[in-house]
Amino acid sequence: MRKRDWFHRGKWMLMAAMATLLLAGCDNRYLVLNPKGPVAETEYRLIVLSAVLCAAVVIPVLALLAFIIYRYRDKPDNKAPYKPDWAHSTTLEVVWWGIPIVIIAILGYFTARTTFALVKPPVTDATPITIQVTSLDWKWLFTYPDQKVATVNYVEIPAGVPVQFVLTSDAPMNSFWVPQLGGQEYTMPGMAMRLWLQADHPGEYFGQGANFTGKGFAHMQFKVIAKPQAEFEAWAQNVRKTAPAMTKEDYTALAKPGLSETRTYSSYPEGLFEEIVKKNGGQEHDHSMNHDGMTHTP
Template sequence: MNLKPARKFLKAACAAFALCLAVFALSGCSGKFVVLDPQGPVAATQQRLIVLSAVLCAIVIIPVLAILVFIVWRYRDKPGNKAPYTPDWHDSKLLETIWWGIPIIIIGILGTYTARDTFALAKPPVSDTTPITVQVTSLDWKWLFTYPDQHIATVNYVQIPAGVPVRFQLTSDAPMNSFWVPQLGGQEYTMPGMAMQLWLQADKPGVYYGTGANFSGKDFAHMRFDVEAKPQAEFNQWVSSVKQTAPALTKSGYEQLVQPGTSEKTLYSSYPDGLFDDIVNKNGGMYMHHSSAPGEPGESSGTSATGATGTSGMTDMPGMNHH
């Protein structure tokens, strides 16, 4: 048996693996891996799930790769190889128990922790402060953020108070997209006619990278935004400054904003009442809450999206096709 092609392939694979490691190491020197740099309780919980998943996968992958190397070496075609040859071998109860039992155990462990944390993250992070609400609308190719309690709006920029749970309500007035702030938590989709919900929190002041994580057209790469967390007092000052210095977002201004195109960071001192509800309703009008029970923190924000009652997780809106 000619082993030269196999040896060449093995050398090429080793070289490629070494190159990947070098790129990985060099990129690590120039900056942080934001997904593995949690700056809030939601991201920290999700990072633990990532680590757990990696460890459980390694329990399978490493032994399988080691057995593969052993089999290739042990049963190689070489004169004098005394490896046992058993062409009539049918089964082994021990081996079948191992290769079925271990994956079942791993899936059970991973499923248990994933379900536990998923239900826990559907509620606001534990905090002794009152949550705030930020409504998010993905457009072509920009992000509109409205603050129902402060009644201000921003484009491609979010400011939140540090240490305060933030309820992001998400919809789209354009193709489906995905709202993602890696250091604060996982992504959540934005869809026309649907208002989704995502709880996030920044533990300390800082500027966090946000982006659209879904292909949505030719300028989707420009759908980036900064999430700036500041102490509560500085956040309040910022809100007051925006109200005093920024222009208002009018209905005609929104109609221009919704047109396809990119945009720079923009601040607005006010916006039309019920704008977020109007955006949702004109595209179908379904609210997906994933919310806590009525009366828990964050259940009052002054809009129909956050004022819904019940624990079913969904509220029918006017104009919705109930069939």
């Protein structure tokens, strides 16, 4: 009877685990495993390598655990040798210290190589663009220094073109993250951080704030809309003709804590991003103030 009860319990536990795994695919948590740009693709390969190296440790350890529990179980006819005075094995010491050292060395090498490889975008024929990002309570402001337009809670980019995001915050620290395009980067008051991303193909990509910032944190989501270069230019031109301009008063109201729908502006106060950085303690000579878009400081 007891075996039957355990069988039914195990069956329901297995079904619950499978349902959890399958239903989890209905949200955005696995987007990081579906890369759509060169940065995300490089980071995805590093994630796979890390998983393989972890599995190389976890699977043998679990297998040894099961073997030891079975082999040395307390049973009258167990033939396992009994060695109460055994205390040291040089071979085992080499194994359980040497293998982790080798794994960490491999993972460290590939992590460092990937990190430095992603500092600058690859050289291509496409002209890169710069987009300034300001995290607010609880919304995202995007300003385009070249196109002279601004958006709230969505950002349009040209597909196949490196985009240099320059990030700051006029609210508590947050983290800018577009899982399918690359890893996250912090937005901090008084600092201008850099993150370059690229969408290989036109499409709509999910973005969000990945750092808890209070009441409206769950709503700090935005869309990244990648379009062909010609369509992106047409969009920017249409915005300049049809959308309202952002004034200093508009920004002051926008910066107040609260939620916001998507918005589009044909212009914004000149030097707004630089003012935000300096207002929160940033220095005037901050290297990220240049609009060349691709210059990185070590």
